[in-house]
Amino acid sequence: MTRSPHITRRALVGLGAAGTLGVLTACGRDESGGGPAEPAEPIAEGPATGSLTVWAMGAEGEKLPELLASFEEANPDVSIEVTPVPWDSAHDKFTSAIAAGTAPDVAQVGSTWMAEFVSLDALEPTPESIATDDYFAGALEGVTVEDTVYGVPWYVETRVVYYRTDLAEQAGITEPPTDWDGLVALAQAYQEQAGATWGISLQPGGQGSWQTVLPLMWSNGGQVVDEAGAQFTFESAQNEEALAYYQSYFTDGIANPAPAEGVTEQDFVSGDVPMFISGPWMMSAVEAVGGEGFADKYGVFVMPAAETSSSFLGGANLGVFQGTQNRDAAWKLVQHLSMPEVQVEWFGLSTDLPSLQQAWEDESVSSNEKFEVFRTQLDTALAPPVVATWEQVASKFDAQIEEVCKNDLAPAEALATTQSEAQGIGTGV
Numbered sequence: 001m002t003r004s005p006h007i008t009r010r011a012l013v014g015l016g017a018a019g020t021l022g023v024l025t026a027c028g029r030d031e032s033g034g035g036p037a038e039p040a041e042p043i044a045e046g047p048a049t050g051s052l053t054v055w056a057m058g059a060e061g062e063k064l065p066e067l068l069a070s071f072e073e074a075n076p077d078v079s080i081e082v083t084p085v086p087w088d089s090a091h092d093k094f095t096s097a098i099a100a101g102t103a104p105d106v107a108q109v110g111s112t113w114m115a116e117f118v119s120l121d122a123l124e125p126t127p128e129s130i131a132t133d134d135y136f137a138g139a140l141e142g143v144t145v146e147d148t149v150y151g152v153p154w155y156v157e158t159r160v161v162y163y164r165t166d167l168a169e170q171a172g173i174t175e176p177p178t179d180w181d182g183l184v185a186l187a188q189a190y191q192e193q194a195g196a197t198w199g200i201s202l203q204p205g206g207q208g209s210w211q212t213v214l215p216l217m218w219s220n221g222g223q224v225v226d227e228a229g230a231q232f233t234f235e236s237a238q239n240e241e242a243l244a245y246y247q248s249y250f251t252d253g254i255a256n257p258a259p260a261e262g263v264t265e266q267d268f269v270s271g272d273v274p275m276f277i278s279g280p281w282m283m284s285a286v287e288a289v290g291g292e293g294f295a296d297k298y299g300v301f302v303m304p305a306a307e308t309s310s311s312f313l314g315g316a317n318l319g320v321f322q323g324t325q326n327r328d329a330a331w332k333l334v335q336h337l338s339m340p341e342v343q344v345e346w347f348g349l350s351t352d353l354p355s356l357q358q359a360w361e362d363e364s365v366s367s368n369e370k371f372e373v374f375r376t377q378l379d380t381a382l383a384p385p386v387v388a389t390w391e392q393v394a395s396k397f398d399a400q401i402e403e404v405c406k407n408d409l410a411p412a413e414a415l416a417t418t419q420s421e422a423q424g425i426g427t428g429v
Helices: 015-022 058-067 069-074 087-100 114-119 137-141 165-170 180-193 210-219 237-251 264-270 281-290 327-337 340-350 357-361 369-378 390-407 411-425
Strands: 050-057 078-085 106-110 152-158 160-164 275-278 298-301 311-320
Touching: 050 058, 050 087, 050 327, 058 069, 058 078, 058 340, 069 078, 069 327, 078 087, 087 106, 106 327, 114 311, 114 390, 137 152, 137 311, 152 340, 152 369, 160 165, 160 180, 160 369, 165 180, 165 298, 180 237, 180 275, 210 237, 210 311, 210 390, 237 390, 237 411, 264 275, 264 281, 275 281, 281 298, 298 369, 311 327, 327 340, 340 357, 390 411
Parallel strands: 050 078, 050 106
Antiparallel strands: 106 311, 152 311, 160 275, 160 298
């Protein structure tokens, strides 16, 4: 599966399965939707025993068994079966298993699925013995539903701007931009002074484009859900201004309205498109294409600000599923994977960014100055709205973004349509 820099490999999931939510029936939550859940039972003392089933997606599913060796060594009477699940079928597999009562004991849960799964009574609240105070605030917010924490953030990712420093210097720019106007100026300088075909690569709508547009709205002081998570708020002056700003890259000929798929790395290395927005996995991707010495030809910087520098906070969480037959061992595994030293080990195996701030103090994480830019961005990155229907609403928003970028639809009209469709879907509260 080709990965766009604007759609993380962990986000290309479940958009076609969103209708499942209306079919599945919650088995224990109050249907009125009010208030936090009952406190979780404590975890029994002693080593973990018995068998556990664990589902994890993509590369994480393939690499997780190696990470679990230390847990199995410390708990010799436990056996763990890890099932790798393809990301593009994971959401359907989970919702089907939840409906059938065959969900795993522990699983990696997509960051946009938490509220949906909680609404289905699929996840257990997190026991108090698992500390949550060291997680990045945005990551912890992403696992908090109606004031109750479910599971824990496993790893995080955020988006920053990749740019060719050598070509920027050729264009007379020696410092990365810090605001929206500066980003436009750098992109135009690439075209006018450094021979770039396009100044920046941006996704012109379609699946996952909301992940780039929504941070611009946040940056401009906008929101798409009210504080209570009960009403959508797409229509606002701040959101309209942010969407118009995004549209201007296409109407002004700075970004390609019909980009080819799978060429971001090549275009970046050639200089045809010397700037894009993406996550940390693209570092190894562009350096593999660029070869020896290319790491010195590019840099990264935090998202330019309107009111604030805001970015998308993604990643994945760990959850224990209701109905597990080995609850204590399941939570002990989650607790083990939540230790700073284990997150550092996981970073070494996967390059997934630690969700615990303490893990970033390890030299293996902090020594790379490009990773430090991601660390800075994590302080102001925000998770997507924690509402049960977000997958459905996001797909409607993606479609309107495409109309704005490709067909010159007025941003105000696109937001009005999105608001109407979102209200029809509801928040699930």
